Amino acid sequence: MAAHADEPIRLAVGELARFLGADVDDPAFLTDPHRCLTPGIREKSVHRLPGGALAVLGYTACAEVLRDTRFGHGARELYETTLLGLPARSFLQLDAPGHTRLRGQVARHFTARRVRALAENVGYYSTALVREHAGRPGDFVADFAEPLAMSVISDVLGVPPEDRPAFHRDARLVVRGLDQPARAMDERAVAQARFRFVRFFRRRAQARRQAGTRHRAPRDGLLDALSHRPDGSPADIRELVTTCSLLLSAGYDTTVSLLSHAVAELGGAPSGQGWALARDPQTVGAVVEEVLRLHSPVQIAPRAAVRDAALDGLPVARGTIVLPLLPAANRDPDIFDSPHTFRPRRYLAPAAQGRSTARHLAFGAGAHFCLGAALARLTAHSALAVLAACPPRPRDAPRTYSEGVVVRGLRSLPVTWPHRPAERPPHPPADGAAAYVEPSCPIPHAQRSVT
Numbered sequence: 001m002a003a004h005a006d007e008p009i010r011l012a013v014g015e016l017a018r019f020l021g022a023d024v025d026d027p028a029f030l031t032d033p034h035r036c037l038t039p040g041i042r043e044k045s046v047h048r049l050p051g052g053a054l055a056v057l058g059y060t061a062c063a064e065v066l067r068d069t070r071f072g073h074g075a076r077e078l079y080e081t082t083l084l085g086l087p088a089r090s091f092l093q094l095d096a097p098g099h100t101r102l103r104g105q106v107a108r109h110f111t112a113r114r115v116r117a118l119a120e121n122v123g124y125y126s127t128a129l130v131r132e133h134a135g136r137p138g139d140f141v142a143d144f145a146e147p148l149a150m151s152v153i154s155d156v157l158g159v160p161p162e163d164r165p166a167f168h169r170d171a172r173l174v175v176r177g178l179d180q181p182a183r184a185m186d187e188r189a190v191a192q193a194r195f196r197f198v199r200f201f202r203r204r205a206q207a208r209r210q211a212g213t214r215h216r217a218p219r220d221g222l223l224d225a226l227s228h229r230p231d232g233s234p235a236d237i238r239e240l241v242t243t244c245s246l247l248l249s250a251g252y253d254t255t256v257s258l259l260s261h262a263v264a265e266l267g268g269a270p271s272g273q274g275w276a277l278a279r280d281p282q283t284v285g286a287v288v289e290e291v292l293r294l295h296s297p298v299q300i301a302p303r304a305a306v307r308d309a310a311l312d313g314l315p316v317a318r319g320t321i322v323l324p325l326l327p328a329a330n331r332d333p334d335i336f337d338s339p340h341t342f343r344p345r346r347y348l349a350p351a352a353q354g355r356s357t358a359r360h361l362a363f364g365a366g367a368h369f370c371l372g373a374a375l376a377r378l379t380a381h382s383a384l385a386v387l388a389a390c391p392p393r394p395r396d397a398p399r400t401y402s403e404g405v406v407v408r409g410l411r412s413l414p415v416t417w418p419h420r421p422a423e424r425p426p427h428p429p430a431d432g433a434a435a436y437v438e439p440s441c442p443i444p445h446a447q448r449s450v451t
């Protein structure tokens with residue numbers, strides 16, 4: 001997810017960090033940023049920061065900001081351009097009608113069928129990655145989560161196999177360059193990667209345009225699908241490049257965060273109970289929802305009041321910056337019982353008990369609700385199904401966390417990979433209904449079942 005283009009929002013985010021006492025140089029803070037949500041701060045759902053921006057912590061107020069059209073981005077079309085001649089905003093940072101038009105173009109190709117087909121590949125990638133590292137000590141983030149997430153995005157975009165090694169290297173730098181503090185990055189390397197990255201998109205789109213619409217195969221990625229408008233006329237290449245970059249920045253780090261937090265939580269659960277839930281196609285969905293709630297990858301979904309409004313009793317003048325904190329909303333004690341505890345069963349209990357657990361806001365809400373939510377969920381279901389057959393064991397070694405402002409996640413998660421990985425790719429649990437064939441696993445069954 002890209003850091004926000006607007007300077008006033010950047011300043012407000014800095015103020016928010018000071019208000020919360022958030023110190024990204026303190027490893028304890030990076031490990032557990034929720035520690036700054038003290039009961040004193042929690043007392044109010046909405047806080048006015050010294051510069052006038054609003055920090056929104058409560059679940060109900062966050063959901064209201066995301067759903068109410070009085071809060072938006074204050075820009076309706078792509079108008080400013082960056083040094084590389086590209087629009088400074090993606091549709092994530094636009095209001096209607098520009099947002100509706102550009103989101104609609106992508107949504108048309110992101111159908112349920114296409115998403116299921118993409119998720120089917122995840123079982124195969126996951127098995128290949130597990131086999132590659134079998135029997136070795138490793139790092140779950142570098143060995144599995146990052147290459148898997150990048151392969152999925154490459155499938156979404158339709159990056160040809162021969163271009164993937166270079167594309168993956170550049171894309172990774174580009175995404176990190178958007179959200180990491182400058183001191184954590186080699187800025188020259190990021191700038192060069194960004195240049196090559198944009199050139200790759202432009203060349204590919206131009207080649208597709210020259211080929212015309214005739215050769216468009218149904219399994220082509222978005223890069224190809226979007227290179228022509230529905231009436232057959234060529235698309236605006238600048239818009240196309242910006243939209244493809246958004247898909248990468250929105251989908252990569254977030255998926256890495258989801259997968260690695262899932263493995264950290266499941267590996268830490270007593271006597272393999274967590275992995276037993278992940279192994280069962282009926283319950284893996286609850287595991288994924290609970291990881292998203294407890295470790296929401298996206299920290300802030302910034303907005304501005306586009307009209308005068310009110311929030312939790314506070315007047316909000318037009319132009320006021322409003323910062324909903326999604327992880328705070330997802331641990332709101334008024335909404336979730338034991339909000340800091342990993343309890344996937346909270347998402348299973350409702351049917352039995354006749355009451356429902358609130359939906360988390362990890363994918364946002366309203367007009368900008370995550371376009372990749374179904375893909376992210378199915379990716380996690382399929383990957384966990386493969387991993388659950390022979391789970392990587394967390395090693396007793398330090399973990400590191402990203403310093404990203406917008407997306408939070410593990411940078412390294414030391415694990416030991418099991419000796420004999422899955423022998424053949426399982427069926428992905430499409431729609432939660434497909435049967436999962438458990439491959440043989442050297443871990444004694446007693447250690448793997450639910451108690």
Ligand code: HEM
Nearest residue numbers: 092250251254255258298301362363364368370371372376
């Ligand atoms: C665990 C994984 C993911 C999480 C937690 C996540 C979270 C989010 C959130 C919170 C938003 C809304 C931000 C806002 O309202 O300001 C969003 C928007 C978006 N996400 Fe995701 N995302 C994930 C994966 C993906 C993937 C895999 C893709 C695509 C490949 C994707 C594409 C998008 C796009 C295009 C938007 C912009 C939607 C719009 O503005 O209309 N996301 N995501």
